[in-house]
Amino acid sequence: xxxxxxxxxxxxxxxxxxxxxxxxxxxxxxxxxxxxxxxxxxxxxxxxxxxxxxxxxxxxxxxxxxxxxxxxxxxxxxxxxxxxxxxxxxxxxxxxxxxxxxxxxxxxxxxxxxxxxxxxxxxxxxxxxxxxxxxxxxxxxxxxxxxxxxxxxxxxxxxxxxxxxxxxxxxxxxxxxxxxxxxxxxxxxxxxxxxxxxxxxxxxxxxxxxxxxxxxxxxxxxxxxxxxxxxxxxxxxxxxxxxxxxxxxxxxxxxxxxxxxxxxxxxxxxxxxxxxxxxxxxxxxxxxxxxxxxxxxxxxxxxxxxxxxxxxxxxxxxxxxxxxxxxxxxxxxxxxxxxxxxxxxxxxxxxxxxxxxxxxxxxxxxxxxxxxxxxxxxxxxxxxxxxxxxxxxxxxxxxxxxxxxxxxxxxxxxxxxxxxxxxx
Amino acid sequence: xxxxxxxxxxxxxxxxxxxxxxxxxxxxxxxxxxxxxxxxxxxxxxxxxxxxxxxxxxxxxxxxxxxxxxxxxxxxxxxxxxxxxxxxxxxxxxxxxxxxxxxxxxxxxxxxxxxxxxxxxxxxxxxxxxxxxxxxxxxxxxxxxxxxxxxxxxxxxxxxxxxxxxxxxxxxxxxxxxxxxxxxxxxxxxxxxxxxxxxxxxxxxxxxxxxxxxxxxxxxxxxxxxxxxxxxxxxxxxxxxxxxxxxxxxxxxxxxxxxxxxxxxxxxxxxxxxxxxxxxxxxxxxxxxxxxxxxxxxxxxxxxxxxxxxxxxxxxxxxxxxxxxxxxxxxxxxxxxxxxxxxxxxxxxxxxxxxxxxxxxxxxxxxxxxxxxxxxxxxxxxxxxxxxxxxxxxxxxxxxxxxxxxxxxxxxxxxxxxxxxxxx
Numbered sequence: 001x002x003x004x005x006x007x008x009x010x011x012x013x014x015x016x017x018x019x020x021x022x023x024x025x026x027x028x029x030x031x032x033x034x035x036x037x038x039x040x041x042x043x044x045x046x047x048x049x050x051x052x053x054x055x056x057x058x059x060x061x062x063x064x065x066x067x068x069x070x071x072x073x074x075x076x077x078x079x080x081x082x083x084x085x086x087x088x089x090x091x092x093x094x095x096x097x098x099x100x101x102x103x104x105x106x107x108x109x110x111x112x113x114x115x116x117x118x119x120x121x122x123x124x125x126x127x128x129x130x131x132x133x134x135x136x137x138x139x140x141x142x143x144x145x146x147x148x149x150x151x152x153x154x155x156x157x158x159x160x161x162x163x164x165x166x167x168x169x170x171x172x173x174x175x176x177x178x179x180x181x182x183x184x185x186x187x188x189x190x191x192x193x194x195x196x197x198x199x200x201x202x203x204x205x206x207x208x209x210x211x212x213x214x215x216x217x218x219x220x221x222x223x224x225x226x227x228x229x230x231x232x233x234x235x236x237x238x239x240x241x242x243x244x245x246x247x248x249x250x251x252x253x254x255x256x257x258x259x260x261x262x263x264x265x266x267x268x269x270x271x272x273x274x275x276x277x278x279x280x281x282x283x284x285x286x287x288x289x290x291x292x293x294x295x296x297x298x299x300x301x302x303x304x305x306x307x308x309x310x311x312x313x314x315x316x317x318x319x320x321x322x323x324x325x326x327x328x329x330x331x332x333x334x335x336x337x338x339x340x341x342x343x344x345x346x347x348x349x350x351x352x353x354x355x356x357x358x359x360x361x362x363x364x365x366x367x368x369x370x371x372x373x374x375x376x377x378x379x380x381x382x383x384x385x386x387x388x389x390x391x392x393x394x395x396x397x398x399x400x401x402x403x404x405x406x407x408x409x410x411x412x413x414x415x416x417x418x419x420x421x422x423x424x
Numbered sequence: 425x426x427x428x429x430x431x432x433x434x435x436x437x438x439x440x441x442x443x444x445x446x447x448x449x450x451x452x453x454x455x456x457x458x459x460x461x462x463x464x465x466x467x468x469x470x471x472x473x474x475x476x477x478x479x480x481x482x483x484x485x486x487x488x489x490x491x492x493x494x495x496x497x498x499x500x501x502x503x504x505x506x507x508x509x510x511x512x513x514x515x516x517x518x519x520x521x522x523x524x525x526x527x528x529x530x531x532x533x534x535x536x537x538x539x540x541x542x543x544x545x546x547x548x549x550x551x552x553x554x555x556x557x558x559x560x561x562x563x564x565x566x567x568x569x570x571x572x573x574x575x576x577x578x579x580x581x582x583x584x585x586x587x588x589x590x591x592x593x594x595x596x597x598x599x600x601x602x603x604x605x606x607x608x609x610x611x612x613x614x615x616x617x618x619x620x621x622x623x624x625x626x627x628x629x630x631x632x633x634x635x636x637x638x639x640x641x642x643x644x645x646x647x648x649x650x651x652x653x654x655x656x657x658x659x660x661x662x663x664x665x666x667x668x669x670x671x672x673x674x675x676x677x678x679x680x681x682x683x684x685x686x687x688x689x690x691x692x693x694x695x696x697x698x699x700x701x702x703x704x705x706x707x708x709x710x711x712x713x714x715x716x717x718x719x720x721x722x723x724x725x726x727x728x729x730x731x732x733x734x735x736x737x738x739x740x741x742x743x744x745x746x747x748x749x750x751x752x753x754x755x756x757x758x759x760x761x762x763x764x765x766x767x768x769x770x771x772x773x774x775x776x777x778x779x780x781x782x783x784x785x786x787x788x789x790x791x792x793x794x795x796x797x798x799x800x801x802x803x804x805x806x807x808x809x810x811x812x813x814x815x816x817x818x819x820x821x822x823x824x825x826x827x828x829x830x831x832x833x834x835x836x837x838x839x840x841x842x843x844x845x846x847x848x
Contacts, residue, residue, distance in 0.1 A: 025765065029789055102788060110810045114799050119787065123821050206821050227651060227822040248844030255846035341449065350840075363543065363839050364526060365453055375538050375842030384847070385838065386534045397547050397630050398651040399823040402838045414809065414826040415787050416774075418799030420672030422679035423808070 009189060013197035016152055017204025019182035020125040024150035027183045028122045032099035034177050039142055042173030043091040046084060046138070049169055053079055056165035057134065064158050076132045079162055087138040087166075094142040097388040100406045101148040104415060114421050118412040122148030124206035126409065127198045129154045129220060131212035134162035140209070141170050141184045143391050147409035150183045152205065154198055157190035164188065199224040211392055229400055229408065231393050233319045233345035234264030236377040239336040239362070241353035242275035248374055249276075249352040253284055255376040256350065258291045262321045264393060265348050265370075265380040269316060269326040271336045274300065277329045281305055293323040300329035316343040333358050337365050344368060347395055348380035348402075369395060369402035433613060437621035440576055441628025443606035444549040448574035451607045452546045456523035458601050463566055466597030467515040470508060470562070473593055477503055480589035481558070488582050500556045503586055511562040511590075518566040521812040524830045525572040528839060538845050542836040546572030548630035550833065551622045553578045553644060555636040558586035564633070565594050565608045567815050571833035574607045576629065578622055581614035588612065623648040635816055653824055653832065655817050657743045657769035658688030660801040663760040663786070665777035666699035672798055673700075673776040677708055679800040680774070682715045686745045688817060689772050689794075689804040693740060693750040695760045698724070701753045705729055717747040724753035740767040757782050761789050768792065771819055772804035772826075793819060793826035 027035070046053070057079040064074050100120050107117030126149045128140040137153055144151040155163040167186035174181050187194050199208050199220055208228045210220045221228050238256050240249040256267035272281060277300060285305040288295060295301075296315050297308035308327065315326040316339070330336045333351070340349050350372035351362040359373045370380040380403065382390025387405030394400045400408035451459070470477070481503040488498050524544050531541030550573045552564040561577055568575040579587040591610035598605050611618050623632050623644055632652045634644045645652050662680050664673040680691035696705060701724060709729040712719060719725075720739050721732035732751065739750040740763070754760045757775070764773050774796035775786040783797045794804040804827065806814025811829030818824045824832035 025791075028791070108810070110808065112803065112808060114796075114803055114808075116809050119795075121791070124791075222649070225646070227820075245844065251844055251846050259847050352844075359841075367449075367452070367545070367548075368837065370838040370840060371543075372538075372840040373842060374844050375840050376846045378847035379536065379538055379840060379842075379845070380838070384534065384536060384538075385540050386532070396651075397835045399835075401835055411821045411823075411825055413792065414794040414804070416794060416796040416799050416803060417783075418797060418803075420669065420675055420776075420798050421803070422675050422800045423683050423802035 009191050009193040010197055012189065013187070013194055013201065014204070016185050016187065017125070017201045020150040020152050020185060021204050023180040023182035024122070024124050026180050027145065027150055028101070028124075028148045030148065030179060034179065035099070035146055035148070036095040038145060038173045038177035038179050039091045039095040041176040042138070042142075042170050043088045045169045045172045046088050046091070046166075049165070050081070050084055053084060053162070053165050053169075056161040059161040060134075060159050067158075069158065073132055073158070077134065077159055077162070079134055083135050087135050090139055091142050094146050094389055097146060097406060099146065100410050112421055112423075113419065115417040117415050119415045120407070120410045121413050123409060123411055125150045125152065125204055127152045127154065127205045127208045129195060129198065129208065129210045129212070129216070130156065131216065132156040132159050134159045134166060136211060137163050137166045137186065138170070140211075140391060143389050143406060144409060145183060147406045149409055152185050152187065152198060154187040154195055160190050195220070196223065199226065202226045209391055227399065229392070229394050229404060230396060231264065232395050234266065234347040234393075235268050235317060235319050235343065235345040236265055236347055236380075237269050237271055237340045237344055237349045238267050238377060239271040239330075239333070239340070239349070239351045240273060240276060240280060241333060241351055241355060241358055242273040243355035243358065244273075244276065244352040245354055246276065246280050249280060250283060250287065252350065252352055252374070252376050254287045254291075256378055257288070257293060257325050258323070259376070259378045261323050263378070265377050266321070267325070267377050268318065268320055269328065269343070271328050271330050271339060273333070273336075274329050274331055277301070278304055281327070288325060291323065293325050295325055295327055297327040298329055301327045319345070333362065337362065341367050345395060347393070348372065348377045350375060350377050369393070433615050433617040434621055436613060437611070437618055437625065438628070440609050440611065441549070441625045444574040444576050444609060445628050447604040447606035448546070448548050450604050451569065451574055452525070452548075452572045454572065454603060458603060459523070459570055459572070460519040462569060462597045462601035462603050463515045463519040465600040466562070466566075466594050467512045469593045469596045470512050470515070470590075473589070474505070474508055477508060477586070477589050477593075480585040483585040484558075484583050491582070493582065497556055497582070501558065501583055501586070503558055507559050511559050514563055515566050518570050518813055521570060521830060523570065524834050536845055536847075537843065539841040541839050543839045544831070544834045545837050547833060547835055549574045549576065549628055551576045551578065551629045551632045553619055553622065553632065553634045553636070553640070554580065555640065556580045556583050558583045558590060560635060561587050561590045561610065562594065564635075564815060567813050567830060568833060569607060571830045573833055576609050576611060576622060578611040578619055584614050619644070620647065623650065626650045633815055651823065653816065653818050653828060654820060655688065656819050658690065658771040658817075659692050659741060659743050659767065659769040660689055660771055661693050661695055661764045661768055661773045662691050662801060663695040663754075663757070663764070663773070663775045664697060664700060664704060665757060665775055665779060665782055666697040667779035667782060668697075668700065668776040669778055670700065670704055673704060674707060674711065676774065676776055676798070676800050678711045680802055681712070681717060681749050682747070683800070683802045685747050687802070689801050690745070691749070691801050692742065692744055693752065693767070695752050695754050695763060697757070697760075698753050698755055701725070702728055705751070712749065715747065717749050719749055719751055721751040722753055725751045743769070757786065761786065765791050769819060771817070772796065772801045774799060774801050793817070
């Protein structure tokens with residue numbers, strides 16, 4: 001669709017919102033079997049629509065090349081057969097997950113004789129704002145649907161044809177299950193004003209989940225009039241304590257940095273207790289040299305690793321997302337914790353130690369969404385945590401911290417069962 | 425303190441924020457015994473400071489009279505000996521509650537061999553904005569402290585002397601426990617710009633809890649740059665089903681309306697199944713007449729209760745907070761649920777029924793923070809629910825719904841225990 005001016009965009013987004021709100025009521029009540037039917041039907045339909053999907057994606061790819069997008073962006077945009085397979089497999093996995101909606105916990109009697117518990121309920125309407133990867137459309141929509149929410153998806157304008165084609169498959173799946181098509185809506189305009197509308201309709205949208213670069217997320221958080229479940233930086237640390245098992249320390253420090261460079265749970269700064277720095281750092285320097293990781297160190301680090309460059313103040317708060325590592329030697333665990341809480345992004349931080357008391361203190365005192373003892377920061381992930389799915393990793397403190405799965409897309413209401421009790 | 429201009433207010437609020445952030449780190453780590461010591465010491469100090477508190481309060485009362493405040497406002501402002509007793513008792517109750525911080529739940533092994541659970545942690549710095557009642561200062565500060573948070577309290581300007589006197593007692597209590605005084609700070613200026621600053625410092629304040637009238641809360645929600653745990657309307661319903669035990673129905677309908685008129689969990693609209701309307705409504709009309717409750721009904725209601733006035737469309741979405749009740753006869757439970765979800769405020773709604781299937785459907789389909797079967801809406805309260813305390817009742821969907829106790833002032837982080845595991 002084409003939208004002529006801002007007034008039209010507003011009216012259009014309002015109508016999407018109204019429809020989503022109405023659909024949300026139906027989806028909230030839908031039984032697991034019906035939601036699963038929609039997910040599994042969509043998987044079948046995607047499989048049968050490969051040529052349409054690829055044709056739509058080709059239009060986006062052609063436009064991207066014509067518009068001079070980078071190869072990295074074009075790669076993210078591409079719906080390869082493998083990626084279509086992954087979308088289909090993802091739908092089946094989400095269908096197989098237990099339904100979080102309606103589960104009741106902590107039912108207990110209180111002195112007045114009433115019985116009180118909490119029931120897990122959908123949030124309502126979730127707005128997802130993301131950048132070029134069209135496979136997010138299926139991933140986000142399936143998680144929202146399974147958790148009983150309606151979704152309004154706003155992908156990047158460069159992926160509009162792909163996203164529309166995927167949306168048609170999703171809506172066909174909803175139709176087969178007898179669910180309202182408006183339970184999953186893809187914003188049909190590429191007008192940037194649509195995002196501004198989506199994040200300022202508290203009457204129709206209950207929460208926004210932005211996925212993309214830090215700039216996008218900061219802008220949305222700043223302008224949104226509804227709660228935002230967001231992920232900003234991943235400046236993750238590993239602290240090698242002087243009571244560390246140095247074999248574990250070496251494995252973890254190498255894995256946390258080099259397993260993948262571009263992920264948010266990759267270690268960006270290594271902290272080493274001064275008592276073991278001389279023993280472990282030269283060994284690690286060789287490991288990192290083999291992987292061509294650039295090292296930037298504090299003064300003590302540079303004294304132990306001649307090839308390390310001096311780190312600047314800025315390095316301690318930089319998310320490299322690249323084969324670059326900052327290293328700092330610290331006097332003790334207190335200095336490490338202070339460094340992490342000050343320079344880190346409250347994402348994921350690990351200690352390597354065999355000391356019981358330090359492990360307890362580190363777990364308690366490090367203010368991050370995931371705090372680990374003797375494990376690689378790379379484990380901070382909804383799948384590794386057994387959530388079965390992940391819509392993102394929250395660095396917020398409110399509502400959801402860390403990997404957000406189906407439960408993070410729900411809330412809890414109180415349920416009260418009585419026998420005619422009244423308040424005295 | 426006096427503040428000359430807005431730049432000064434900003435600098436002042438920033439310094440409160442910085443101090444709160446630093447104190448929050450210490451309070452987050454404090455053991456329960458230390459936090460309880462501060463609470464119990466404050467109770468003693470308040471008891472020993474009655475004359476200072478009353479003198480400070482007298483200044484506020486004199487100003488209030490000079491400024492022509494209403495008697496209702498002056499009453500809310502007064503620190504009577506009874507109210508001081510209640511503050512002292514409240515501190516002791518909060519001290520007696522279990523510490524939510526640090527509790528770990530759901531520790532489980534996942535296939536990689538790491539063990540994952542969630543630890544309850546403070547939110548950080550909580551800004552409380554409230555109107556005239558100075559006893560809120562102690563109530564809010566004690567709950568925030570017990571849950572490991574630092575607090576910045578902004579009371580009404582009309583209560584500034586009382587609030588400062590209470591703040592001194594709180595800070596003396598913190599001092600006796602060896603906790604930083606900045607863990608509880610009362611904003612020392614009555615400049616209105618201070619509120620604007622407090623709600624737009626995400627670097628120093630993690631969440632805002634406004635307590636007061638709807639106008640205040642709406643304005644804060646609109647302008648805040650940090651999450652707001654809020655309570656808007658309480659338009660609560662009781663639905664009398666045709667399968668209701670009419671004795672229970674009568675008791676509940678009378679209690680929910682007349683136990684107290686000015687509370688948010690008071691019933692504002694009564695819905696009655698058409699099959700029992702002729703039997704129950706005339707009986708209830710007499711009960712309400714005895715209590716001098718004005719009735720405003722739909723057409724069918726007015727036919728059954730001659731003294732009822734016709735309700736307008738506006739009545740269905742009005743929170744009277746007064747001896748006024750809207751009554752509507754509905755065709756069936758579906759119509760009742762549709763009415764509640766449309767006109768209600770998602771606060772607290774109850775069904776009276778003996779029917780098993782209807783009770784289950786009502787619990788599932790009514791989208792409110794508390795949904796009840798055969799109990800008075802007046803039970804929606806942190807104390808009645810056994811939370812031991814209540815900072816407010818949230819009508820939000822994110823983070824906390826319904827009565828918010830100590831847990832609502834905390835979040836959960838993931839903790840991961842390993843033996844050197846790395847990601848493959």
